[in-house]
Amino acid sequence: DQQVKQNSPSLSVQEGRISILNCDYTNSMFDYFLWYKKYPAEGPTFLISISSIKDKNEDGRFTVFLNKSAKHLSLHIVPSQPGDSAVYFCAASADTGNQFYFGTGTSLTVIP
Amino acid sequence: KAGVTQTPRYLIKTRGQQVTLSCSPISGHRSVSWYQQTPGQGLQFLFEYFSETQRNKGNFPGRFSGRQFSNSRSEMNVSTLELGDSALYLCASSRASGNYNEQFFGPGTRLTVL
Numbered sequence: 001d002q003q004v005k006q007n008s009p010s011l012s013v014q015e016g017r018i019s020i021l022n023c024d025y026t027n028s029m030f031d032y033f034l035w036y037k038k039y040p041a042e043g044p045t046f047l048i049s050i051s052s053i054k055d056k057n058e059d060g061r062f063t064v065f066l067n068k069s070a071k072h073l074s075l076h077i078v079p080s081q082p083g084d085s086a087v088y089f090c091a092a093s094a095d096t097g098n099q100f101y102f103g104t105g106t107s108l109t110v111i112p
Numbered sequence: 113k114a115g116v117t118q119t120p121r122y123l124i125k126t127r128g129q130q131v132t133l134s135c136s137p138i139s140g141h142r143s144v145s146w147y148q149q150t151p152g153q154g155l156q157f158l159f160e161y162f163s164e165t166q167r168n169k170g171n172f173p174g175r176f177s178g179r180q181f182s183n184s185r186s187e188m189n190v191s192t193l194e195l196g197d198s199a200l201y202l203c204a205s206s207r208a209s210g211n212y213n214e215q216f217f218g219p220g221t222r223l224t225v226l
Contacts, residue, residue, distance in 0.1 A: 002154075032212060043116065043202055043217030044155075051212075089154065099168040100215065102147070102155035 003027045004092050006103035014111050019077040021106050023090035026071065030092040034100070035064060035075045038087045047088075048075070080110045114139065116205050116218035124224045130191040133221045137184050137205030143167075144186040145215060146178060149200040158201075161186050162209040190223075198225045 005024045013019045021035075031052040036044035050057040050064045050073070057064050063076045077084055087107045091100045117136045125131050137144050145168075146158040157170035161180035178188045184205075190197055200222050204215035 004154075006154075036217075041219065043204070043219050045217070046214050049214075091155075099157050099160065099170070100145075100155075101157065104152060104154035 002104070003030075004090060004101045004103040006088075006090060006106050008106050009104070010107040010109070012109045012111060013080045015082055016079045019075075019080045019084065019108055019110065021075040021077075021088050021090075021108065023073045023075075023103050024071060025073075025092050025101075027092070027094065027101070028071070029094040030101075032093050033064070033066060033073050034091045035062075036089045036091060036102075037084075038089060038105070044089055077108075080108075082110045082112050084108060085110050116203060116216050118201075118203055118218040118221050120221060121219065122222045122224075124226065125193050126226050127193055127195060129193050130189065131193060131223060133188045133190075133201055133203075133223070135186045135188070135203035135205075135218060137186070137203075138216055141205035141207050141216070142184050143206045143209045143213065144180055144184065145204045145206075146186070146188050147202045147204065148172075149202055149220070150198075155202065158188065160209065167209050193225045195225050198223060 034049040035047040038044040066073045087105045091102045093100045119134045143162045145160040147155040160168040164180045175191045180186045200220045202220045204217045206213035206215045
């Protein structure tokens, strides 16, 4: 049972525009959310996180929004750059240990 | 500071065999988690070890097991391999256990079962 879902397997965006990646979750106990970026032949690298006490967290070009009532989070990348082309995974955890639940990933292509 | 290393990077086995994968965490990190990545399933949590003790376990059969040594290095073992075990196996280390600790991933071991 997939508790974290990324319903868009792929997304293409023009360079300089905004990329919006979406993620939905089903477990209301999740209180910590993360986004990872993965290039081919490399492990995922941490991008940005947000705890459930916030609804927005920014880090440079990356902003994560959390809508707890809708059990939805999104990652905004502005402006998008070709180097952002990668697979993005969202992940969630509850305060019960180090177990993270990952989505299936969204492959982002930024077109120059 | 060296990152998380995993060996081997690629492995080909046949059905029924067993396999052992190794993960060396970042120096000073005591928690190691293992994940299986398959197309369409994303990363599925296998288990987490902290200070040589299994702290959490995902929903995988008993054929999947692991252990952690006193130097925090971890091994994962899969016995009686099945075709469906073909996947990228990732390990991640963090300084401590608990969901607010950032995980650093290794490059993975690509296992192919024929």
